[in-house]
Amino acid sequence: MWLALNDLAVDPEIRQNYEINNLRKDTLQRLKRHLNDTLIDQIPPLIDLQRVIEEIGLADVQGTLSKSILLIEQVPEIREKILEETDFEALAAKQAETILVEDEDAKREEYLRIANMLSSMAEYINDNDENININLK
Numbered sequence: 001m002w003l004a005l006n007d008l009a010v011d012p013e014i015r016q017n018y019e020i021n022n023l024r025k026d027t028l029q030r031l032k033r034h035l036n037d038t039l040i041d042q043i044p045p046l047i048d049l050q051r052v053i054e055e056i057g058l059a060d061v062q063g064t065l066s067k068s069i070l071l072i073e074q075v076p077e078i079r080e081k082i083l084e085e086t087d088f089e090a091l092a093a094k095q096a097e098t099i100l101v102e103d104e105d106a107k108r109e110e111y112l113r114i115a116n117m118l119s120s121m122a123e124y125i126n127d128n129d130e131n132i133n134i135n136l137k
Contacts, residue, residue: 006049
């Protein structure tokens with residue numbers, strides 16, 4: 001999603017065909033709060049999106065909608081690929097062996113693994129709490 005928005009806002013050829021009106025400007029401005037340092041570190045091309053959003057915020061835009069030649073169509077390629085390439089029966093069998101076990105030792109081992117994972121996450125959050133912005137809306 002972020003890369004698609006990046007292409008929409010940053011690519012000069014697409015920007016020519018995509019009119020930025022007040023509604024679209026306001027929508028893009030609302031994205032600024034989500035463009036934090038962590039996200040930009042994970043997806044470096046978003047630096048350009050952040051710059052363009054700042055430029056659009058400073059620009060004076062028209063308030064009316066005009067007919068746009070840009071058409072975006074959703075294509076469920078990822079879902080189709082997952083459905084085609086995944087052997088769900090084998091996946092269910094593996095989960096039944098590892099997750100749905102009746103053996104107490106295996107359950108205890110799984111609980112310890114989950115507890116270790118959660119404690120590692122808690123330590124990371126405590127060590128980096130000033131850099132972490134969690135939105136629970």
